[in-house]
Amino acid sequence: MAEQARLRILVIDDDSFQCSIVSKLLGTMADCDVSTQTDARLAVPLIDSGWDLLLLDLNMPDMDGIEFLSEMAAASVKPPVVFFSGEEDRILEVAEELAKSLAIEVLGSIAKPVSKEKLSAVLDQVNRGQEAPKSSAYAFEQLSVEEIRTGIDRGAVEMVYQPKVDANSLQLVGVESLLRWRKPDGSLIGPGAVIPTAEANDLIYPLTRAVLLQSIAQQGEWRARDFHIKVSINLSVDDLVQPDLVAFLDQLLNEHRVPADTIVLEVTESKLVDDVNTVLASLTRLRLKGFGLSIDDFGTGFSSMEQLRRFPFSELKIDRAFVNGAHRRASAKAIFQSSVNLANALNMVSVAEGVEDDADLDLAVELGTHLIQGYHIAKPMSAIDHERWFEGRGH
Structure with missing residues (x-):
């Protein structure tokens, strides 16, 4: 050493x-x-x-x-x-x-x-x-519009999976599918280098389609081997106004023999909803088909309470800003507790993201959170590494 x-x-x-x-x-x-x-x-x-x-x-x-x-x-x-x-x-x-x-x-x-x-x-x-090893793999950079467009075509989109576990038993319940981008030189970069440019240049839906395809195909492989968990996939509000989104999801489910109720679609609050009626219609159709719907990063985006009231969400995902270190921050702890209580009152599943240590875990359990996610449980990993991680826990 x-x-x-x-x-x-x-x-x-x-x-x-x-x-x-x-x-x-x-x-x-x-x-x-x-x-x-x-x-x-x-x-x-x-x-x-x-x-x-x-x-x-x-x-x-x-x-x-x-x-x-x-x-x-x-x-x-x-x-x-x-x-x-x-x-x-x-x-x-x-x-x-x-x-x-x-x-x-x-x-x-x-x-x-x-x-x-x-x-x-x-x-x-x-x-x-x-x-900690210093790596440039996730160094901050922004890809150009052309790099994103050609990258989607050449298969630059790769997925990693972070476990979501029951807060009390720590039993694996599901995973969140997270975007990584493979550059031509073989290095990986994170979503922050891709998504802002994609959202600003009408490329977010082609990017989302690639994410959905890989994530649902992976779920199909897992289910074929009797590995039964739920897979959470992120959607942008911009995706929800696309007229063929629901049909595309139907096609993927049928092709890979995946039941809709094993997929949770996480909707981020990164921007205001312009076409509320179209978004409401899409979300309602998805719920009718059996998809779980999660309001992601709850409390940090736009009009959280109004979106919670209007849209048919089944899961409330509490942002890490109110979870990590909340045991020593009274205001964060109060918001964390209120969010869990709100989820319970609305018969929704509460998920705490950003659980980084024992103190975060203990507080999540104390407050009655249903599911937890964070580096204290496991980091995001490839599908193969995720299977090894699961087997290594003795399940």
Whole structure:
């Protein structure tokens, strides 16, 4: 195993006494170089100096932590941040959301006074990040319209599958089928490089057709081998106004001998619904045929409550923003709980996505969530790897 790299940490706090305490504690806990700065303005030129971690106070004179985050947003290299502050939890939560919106990784918050135990948890996260393999396979990029059009024709669309399990028993219930894109050089990129351009250039439906074809064909293969689970497939609102969508789905089900009730169609809230009547008609026809319908990323899109009232959804998928780390964020936990209660009241299945650790799992169970999904259970994987994962669990 390669030797662990020496951590470089920058502490920014106007209280020199706090800086001294944190610096000494870190020095006793890890092999690290710690620098301190009591004036955030003077720390701005240091942002992209190769730090492994910034410990940032929020309430400082001259330049506060929020202003400093804005300066960080313009940096070429943005180190991960941990807030340490005496502010109330709600302010820390909002600061975390702001940082994430600026593409700044937030590892968490530490309430003052800082303790060795709190710092230890942070260092564990930093070390895990250093040990993780760095891959460019999902690096951010945007494919061109022509790359997407020709890629669909050459079979660039590939699917991976992330398990959805019963929250209490952890028994496998289904999978979500997730898009990956195979570039001509053989590397894989994620959906973020494809979908925005496809949606903006009338290519989302051809892309969706390729996704539906592969996902339903895979479900047919699994069922032929007595592997009975449900497969969830993402649809854009734009797909639902296509006049041949329902007929195309019927064709795929018949061709691959897949019952409609083994397919869940997840509808994202990424945009406003323009042609409400057409969307309503499509969703109703799909429900009549037996498909499950899931409202995806619930709580983060447009008019969630109105869509929930009007459209015949059978599943409510709670966005990871209200699940991951909700045990330490009162507002997220309240929304998580309310969403589960709402699903129960409407006789819908509740699904928590973004379950990343034991604390997320425990809270999902405590709140009565039906199904869970996230890296704590399993990462997205190929169909073959998914079968091996399932067999390896002893089922």
